[in-house]
Amino acid sequence: MTIAWRVPFGDLQRSHQALQTELLAAARRVIESGWYILGAEVTAFEREFAALCGVEHCIGVASGAEALYLALVAAGIGPGDEVITVANACMYDVAAILQAGARPVFVDVDPVTQNMDPAALAAAVTPRAKAIMPVHLFGRLAEMPAIMAVAERHGLTVIEDAAQAHGAWRADAEGAPRMAGQWGHLAAFSFYPSKNLGALGDGGAVVTNHAETAERLRRLRMYGWERKYYTTETGGRNSRLDELQAALLRVKLPHLAAANAARRERAGWYAAALADLPIGLPPDEPGHVYHLYVITLPDRATRDRLRAHLLAHGIGCDIHYPVPTHLQPAYAELGYHLGSLPVTEDLAGRILSLPMYPELSYDDVMLVAETIRTGLV
Numbered sequence: 001m002t003i004a005w006r007v008p009f010g011d012l013q014r015s016h017q018a019l020q021t022e023l024l025a026a027a028r029r030v031i032e033s034g035w036y037i038l039g040a041e042v043t044a045f046e047r048e049f050a051a052l053c054g055v056e057h058c059i060g061v062a063s064g065a066e067a068l069y070l071a072l073v074a075a076g077i078g079p080g081d082e083v084i085t086v087a088n089a090c091m092y093d094v095a096a097i098l099q100a101g102a103r104p105v106f107v108d109v110d111p112v113t114q115n116m117d118p119a120a121l122a123a124a125v126t127p128r129a130k131a132i133m134p135v136h137l138f139g140r141l142a143e144m145p146a147i148m149a150v151a152e153r154h155g156l157t158v159i160e161d162a163a164q165a166h167g168a169w170r171a172d173a174e175g176a177p178r179m180a181g182q183w184g185h186l187a188a189f190s191f192y193p194s195k196n197l198g199a200l201g202d203g204g205a206v207v208t209n210h211a212e213t214a215e216r217l218r219r220l221r222m223y224g225w226e227r228k229y230y231t232t233e234t235g236g237r238n239s240r241l242d243e244l245q246a247a248l249l250r251v252k253l254p255h256l257a258a259a260n261a262a263r264r265e266r267a268g269w270y271a272a273a274l275a276d277l278p279i280g281l282p283p284d285e286p287g288h289v290y291h292l293y294v295i296t297l298p299d300r301a302t303r304d305r306l307r308a309h310l311l312a313h314g315i316g317c318d319i320h321y322p323v324p325t326h327l328q329p330a331y332a333e334l335g336y337h338l339g340s341l342p343v344t345e346d347l348a349g350r351i352l353s354l355p356m357y358p359e360l361s362y363d364d365v366m367l368v369a370e371t372i373r374t375g376l377v
């Protein structure tokens with residue numbers, strides 16, 4: 001069955017229409033160059049994306065999931081190490097941690113920001129802890145000042161999962177804006193098409209200020225090669241951002257700031273239109289880039305009813321994410337159970353993501369808000 005959406009949950013076709021000519025020219029440039037892997041486009045994109053994040057090094061890789069895995073390996077995380085993360089961000093982080101041979105340790109999140117609870121983090125550090133993997137969920141930076149303080153106290157490596165936070169920032173102790181990717185020792189980004197900066201296929205990147213780690217990442221993404229056909233790294237694989245995606249990303253990169261500003265404007269429209277309803281709105285702050293606009297309903301029954309109502313009225317919506325990682329059958333052997341992470345579990349039953357993208361019109365947002373209003377009575 002195809003639904004005639006009045007407001008679709010996403011609209012990538014529309015977002016690429018405006019850039020059609022430039023995208024086609026970039027694709028043609030790569031096709032005609034005869035060079036498709038690790039060439040001028042990837043190098044240029046890495047330089048441009050590092051500049052955007054305000055870091056020294058960017059290493060283009062195959063996806064966000066690969067970026068997380070390679071960041072862990074490059075940081076020397078492996079068997080016997082614990083990596084502390086959250087369980088409300090789909091399975092990306094736990095999968096990367098397990099692939100690296102380490103053990104994921106879940107901590108609960110803050111009920112309002114839905115990001116890692118720094119107090120829970122501090123309480124979860126054991127002598128085996130080696131790294132922290134906070135997620136900037138929905139485009140809002142995690143509590144990085146508090147998280148970095150815990151990391152420094154215990155000598156832990158911080159790998160930001162910035163897959164939903166391109167261009168997001170938060171003020172540091174001096175009040176200066178500090179970007180996603182500038183806080184931790186490493187940060188992983190995804191360029192999955194629907195992300196704030198999306199390719200037209202898969203792509204990802206690791207950013208860091210550490211030159212040696214950057215060099216190691218360049219080897220790891222390319223079979224472990226130090227130079228052609230000479231390997232100095234056993235954990236190497238094929239995980240490269242390709243020239244075509246890099247060229248397309250270079251077309252979109254200069255539009256990221258305006259796109260994020262447009263998302264923030266739409267968040268403001270939602271907030272004003274929904275203010276008097278009995279629902280929780282995402283806490284705003286200037287550096288929030290609203291990868292998703294996630295509201296919280298009073299209880300699961302209301303959420304499920306509203307979701308069905310919106311879908312029946314042609315309004316796209318979704319749940320990010322319906323089943324926390326620690327309750328997924330695949331990860332049962334990690335030893336967590338219902339009740340292990342009360343806030344994470346409670347939120348999973350009450351959250352609902354509304355349409356959020358720069359092309360959304362004011363009328364679209366009003367229609368979504370009005371449909372929510374009629375759905376709640």
Ligand SMILES: *Cc1c(COP(=O)(O)O)cnc(C)c1O
Nearest residue numbers: 063064065089092163190191192
């Ligand atoms: C999308 C996403 C990833 C994975 O990125 P891919 O490019 O799809 O592999 C990892 N973490 C978070 C939080 C994400 O949203």
